Amino acid sequence: MAFKETIGNTTYSFDNLKELLAKATPYRSGDVLAGIAASNNKERVAAQYALASLPLKHFLSHLVIPYETDEISRLIIDDFNESAFHPISHLTVGDFRDWLLSDAATTQILKNISLGLTPEMVAATCKLMRNQDLIYVASKCEVPTAFRNSLGAKGQFSTRLQPNHPTDNATGIAAAILDGLLLGNGDAVIGINPATDNLKTTEALLHMLDGIIQQNEIPTQSCVLSHVTTMMPLMKKGAPVDLVFQSIGGTEATNKSFGVNISILEEAYHMALSLKRGTVSNNVMYFETGQGSSLSANAHHGVDQQTCEVRSYALARKFKPLLVNTVVGFIGPEYLYDGKQITRAGLEDHFCGKLMGLPMGVDICYTNHAEADQDDMDNLLTLLATAGCNYIIGVPGADDIMLNYQSTSYHDAAYIRKLLNLRMAPEFEKWLYERLPS
Known part of the structure; x- marks a missing residue:
């Protein structure tokens, strides 16, 4: 599934979820070394906009590494807790980011939904967040x-x-x-x-x-x-x-x-x-x-x-x-x-x-x-x-x-x-x- 986003007069296209996630990532040398980073900040922002509008449910049917070829992919899907996911299942990635920053996302509620989050959902949300967002939401989590x-x-x-x-x-x-x-x-x-x-x-x-x-x-x-x-x-x-x-x-x-x-x-x-x-x-x-x-x-x-x-x-x-x-x-x-x-x-x-x-x-x-x-x-x-x-x-x-x-x-x-x-x-x-x- 391809994704498109227009910034100004330029339309950016991303061939699949794997490319979209890579291009939305804040700049780092490893992704440049791998040849998968966004070519510039405009492309990065376009990818982040496209990612923000993606429903969280999308990650359950579109895997970055196929289920058949990777046991971590199989673990992610086989251990997915649907009941834990249900309270946030209607949200997009951008909506989820906003909800995490709200007072509704309490320590107990974050604990309740943790098993309903796949790594790709969490990674995608992280890519839309500033450092202060990462600090604030993490501060609400408690894992004894x-x-x-x-x-x-x-x-x-x-x-x-x-x-x-x-x-x-x-x-x-x-x-x-x-x-x-x-x-x-x-x-x-x-x-x-x-x-x-x-x-x-x-x-x-x-x-x-x-x-x-x-x-x-x-x-x-x-x-x-x-x-x-x-x-x-x-x-x-x-x-x-x-x-x-x-x-x-x-x-x-x-x-x-x-x-x-x-x-x-x-x-x-x-x-x-x-x-x-x-x-x-x-x-x-x-x-x-x-x-x-x-x-x-x-x-x-x-x-x-x-x-x-x-x-x-x-x-x-x-x-x-x-x-x-x-x-x-x-x-x-x-x-x-x-x-x-x-x-x-x-x-x-x-x-x-x-x-x-x-x-x-x-x-x-x-x-x-x-x-x-x-x-x-x-x-x-x-x-x-x-x-x-x-x-x-x-x-x-x-x-x-x-x-x-x-x-x-x-x-x-x-x-x-x-x-x-x-x-x-x-x-x-x-x-x-x-x-x-x-």
Whole structure:
């Protein structure tokens, strides 16, 4: 189905929904690299006008990647909740955007409709919104989760303590964990990216983290971010696995490049549930995503990177995760060129994930060859905190010496909590204050 829109004396034509979504996307380097971006701002505005008049129902019968060839497309359609969609089923994309900004779209109502939203509906709406719109609507969403503590309530702001080490040195990791705990980091998770993804290293790190948590009675959870197929045999042998981690993407081909599919994730999910290690509840999965992953794997099928990103949220949603975060600037300037694009993408990802019912966090980050710096990250941190972001990453000195990128530091969380009067997870905060010197 083709779409047409006239701006001034020029009529713009878009051959299908995939092209319309791509051309309506705010400018970013990844879509230019893929050859699917609007040629100029007039064409972009024309695409946005055409998209605004499109009924939400259209997305149920017109898929950007065919149902027959992609298991994420099948998941989106097969898991669609018609009763949740019904209250908004009469709206166009533009109407839906206006309704989200109205007082009628309360926290509870947004929760009620979340399972009735497909990724493409949400991505389309996002493309019509300014940054302040993304912040305001996301701030109305609340997605609580729990494992050994309670995360995601309004007024809370949590962190993943990320004590990575280039040689997986136990002493270095322990020092970074202590530093982070002293600055109030780690209530979302203490999560290590291992330098070597193998069974022996992963198992050793799991036991180390479990020992720290159990010995000190810390009400938090651990995660070693090894591949899911590394974690599964360790769970079978009874290793102390709290959360199962996996990077995921928005197409079947992207996930194949990551070495996973829905079936593998389902098996790991049920294995983790069977361990029953949660004390407050049992949200056991942790997913990371990022705009540009499908394009970098040559697995985007001509779909713009923001829409591909939101499709990954449908996969994450299936497994009721404790944590999801977009690693927003990690892939590099080929996909998000500068601080402006990284800021926009971070707000987009957070808004779309929250609207779909996910406990979204953001790794506010950039690579050293991007046109960005720590001031850009300060700005995005502050914007995301006002938008109700569930958690961010805490890295010693904001410099991950193993992954070689810049993120947010331990003291950044202290800054934003002080500024906006935000609290840690209540169980973690109680534990921390009980250990202050009298």
